[in-house]
Amino acid sequence: PFIDQGEAATLNAGNPFGNYRVFQQTRACSMWPQGKIPPDFLEPVSSNVPVLIFSGNLDPVTPPQRGEEVARYLPNSRHVIIPQAGHGVDGLVEPECVDRIIMEFMEKGDAKQLDVGCVERMVPPPFATDAVK
Numbered sequence: 001p002f003i004d005q006g007e008a009a010t011l012n013a014g015n016p017f018g019n020y021r022v023f024q025q026t027r028a029c030s031m032w033p034q035g036k037i038p039p040d041f042l043e044p045v046s047s048n049v050p051v052l053i054f055s056g057n058l059d060p061v062t063p064p065q066r067g068e069e070v071a072r073y074l075p076n077s078r079h080v081i082i083p084q085a086g087h088g089v090d091g092l093v094e095p096e097c098v099d100r101i102i103m104e105f106m107e108k109g110d111a112k113q114l115d116v117g118c119v120e121r122m123v124p125p126p127f128a129t130d131a132v133k
Helices: 005-011 020-030 064-071 096-108 117-121
Strands: 051-056 077-082
Touching: 005 020, 051 064, 051 096, 064 077, 077 096, 077 117, 096 117
Parallel strands: 051 077
Antiparallel strands: none
């Protein structure tokens, strides 16, 4: 209900796939049961509970500024930006760093006092090929 097909077509005009993805997703959603949407549904969630937010600095889908927008409404949150990550950490060295941070967060119940230094070591592996000797 929040996607205007005309606006989606305009925004996707330069996309080689056109409006295909938006069309397919809205078509799939049209088959689901629909309930009443509360008037404040699109308003930001505000809470004092501890929240851990991860962003990839190279993420074109949900860039770090989106994490910052979320964190503004969550005073007990911590926004951790992984410098060399995109939308996920696949392919980076030391991906278990994220798991360690999450486990520490779960154990402490506090997002502010976490050791997140390992994200700096999460880099792409060196590139090598047999063609270069």
